[in-house]
Amino acid sequence: MHTQSARDLPPDSLALALGWFSVALGAAELAAPRYMSRLIGAPSDARTLSLIRTMGARELGNGIAILSKPASAAPLWARVAGDATDLAFLGSAFSSEYVDQRRLLAATAAVVGVTVLDVVSAQRLGASANSTASSAPARVVKAVTINKPIEQVYAFWHQLENLPRFMRYVESVERLADGRSRWQAQGPGGMTVQWEAETLAERENELIAWRSLPGSRVHTSGTVRFQPAPGARGTEVHVEMDFRPPVGALGRTVAWLSGRDPSSQLNEDLRRLKQLLETGEIAVSEGEGLWRPGRPTGDPDRVRTLAGVQS
């Protein structure tokens, strides 16, 4: 998959420096928490040491994130959030009687200085990224192999009313005249989005191409190609989609935060298509995701609804 993003921009040297700083600080906090606690004038009790280790792990992760995406503002904003936590910790430490006030003050001043650098760097990157990426549609490319004959896979997709059975957030597709269709989907935050689309091309057992009609709230176009997988391994389904979220960059952020970015969503939908065609059902567990425990809920309909499975 490839999404167009700020990743292509030249790396920012300030961001790189902050990244390496994070790595070094994180490693020091992880490896020598006792020394670090003395350095900042905090007590060396078990709670403080484990807190410093936790901060070290976060710092290390942050550094790695910045260094692996030096042109992206997000990890730098994560650093800013980290700075805020550190400052809160230092602030609360002032009230403890076991601290070295002078060292604590110096440490606080250092963190404030770094926070300023983080904000500047993040804003700089954010500004350059926004100018190039926010209005461009995201392109997602995904593929899945389904252990079924090409005729069956094509026929299933061609029957557009089938799509809501595996597309997690598509509620209904209604076929209209002249190759047009009306779509209804659940948008981020539970809102319902409707749009109309038209089929641009369809070649039996080969491809279907579509785009949303001008004036729709959702701008999307795409192609799905079907081809036999080598050695009787079934059918390869290749999907290419250009996608512009209904409410621009904000929508994209909401989508990203709720784990519903187009790329992973398409991946999940293709996985569900495969499950449906190969097994006749979509795999459901009571603890799908990480937000509810793997134990029976006593409400099967709710579990199915949460998993987006039509019973």
Add this chain to the structure above:
Amino acid sequence: MKANCWMGTRHVEVTEVPDPTILNPRDAIIRITNTAICGSDLHLYNGWIPTMKKGDVLGHEFMGEVVETGKSVTNLQKGDRVVVPFPIACGHCLQCEREMYSLCENTNPNAWMAEKMWGYSPCGIFGYSHMLGGYPGGQAEYARVPFADIGPIKIPEELSDEQVLFLSDIFPTGYMAADMCGIQPGDVVAVFGCGPVGQMAIKSAYLLGAERVIAIDRFDYRMRIARDRAGAETLNYEEVDVPEVLREMTGGRGPDHCIDAVGLEGHAPGVHGAYDRVKTSMMLETDRPPALRQAIMACRSGGTVSVAGVYGGVIDKFPIGAIVNRSLTIRSGQCHVQRYMRPLLQRIQNGEIDPSFIITHRLPLDQASEGFEMFKNKEDECLKVVLKT
């Protein structure tokens, strides 16, 4: 119903949870009669496997009676006595068609999590983290069994529950470990670890024609069982230099095959053991692999290292040079239980093996927590705990 839930590191609790219900047409509900604590449950218990959530029902070695079936399940009837394999497999994807059931492409609803860890996702597993599906497990009074038309196997009346319970996991797991070695007449097999899977691997290596099996552990009672009940010769790795003694015992050749039945919480005496403890505590490796390293170094050139123990993440100082320069074959995998259940049931029926010899403790489900502690600490010569409901 009552279920044994993971509540945090080294904390399990039997609590009241709702009864499971049919969610999909190919589901069945099983009333559980016998359910075991697996060595791999200890990895969850000790907090080594990520994506566990407070309240998850544990357990993946269970059997019981069918009480309800979904509308697409035609091979099972109410009242059937069945053993349930721990990997959940659909039976129709390419991997299932090739009998690689634990690689089923369709049964992990959280496949994306496993893909982040491992590149691609294996199958879903009962009670074994959200990364592997978030399915409630079988240390409970009831369980929902997805794809029940593929997994559970009916048990003939003449066999007792305890004789067949381990068809769910450790017997096929130990058997596959030996099977992956491709044992030839005259072969010597070294089995690292005399836990339940190690014991099954020893027995299986003999079933598959091994000349000698040498088993390695540090607990006297486990080595005694390996000698007396499984027929192995044993070495205590805290007392002898294992690779050196193996070399001597095999006339300088080295064992033809080495089976790692230890997994990610391995121990080693001295500097070697301390090294992995330091690395894992600093999060510079996730698993402790001293047994695997030793298995590789000890194996004869051109031999097989078969890894049955569970590993989850990344390890350090992996002797790839020994593998490349000495043409070693590394084989591994979560067991494709569905592939082995019927032939192994047949072997039990023929009287070739009775896997129940490893059971040391039988407890009511209510005492699951005591069972975990006892198994973890090897108290009271604990080798295998079976919970009864």
